């Protein structure tokens with residue numbers, strides 16, 4: 157919802173702009189940037205819900221049960237300038253391990 161800067165009437169959405177129905181004043185729609193989600197934010201949401209099955213699968217042998225399929229995700233475990241570490245979660249027993257440990 158947007159109101160006219162000139163007369164205070166309710167404005168209607170035209171393509172890319174708001175247009176006042178009373179006086180014809182127009183202004184660009186400026187709200188698109190507020191809803192932009194960066195790749196960093198998306199990645200951290202994936203990590204927080206890492207126990208769910210929305211993660212990609214790969215061939216990896218579970219050290220716990222020997223199953224050869226695992227979900228995986230990348231996570232930085234120390235300072236932001238350190239390289240990311242790959243973590244696996246067994247699709248069968250849900251055991252979680254780091255790629256470095258193998």
Ligand SMILES: [Zn+2]
Nearest residue numbers: 160163176179
């Ligand atoms: Zn107006």
Ligand SMILES: [Zn+2]
Nearest residue numbers: 218221246249
């Ligand atoms: Zn397993």
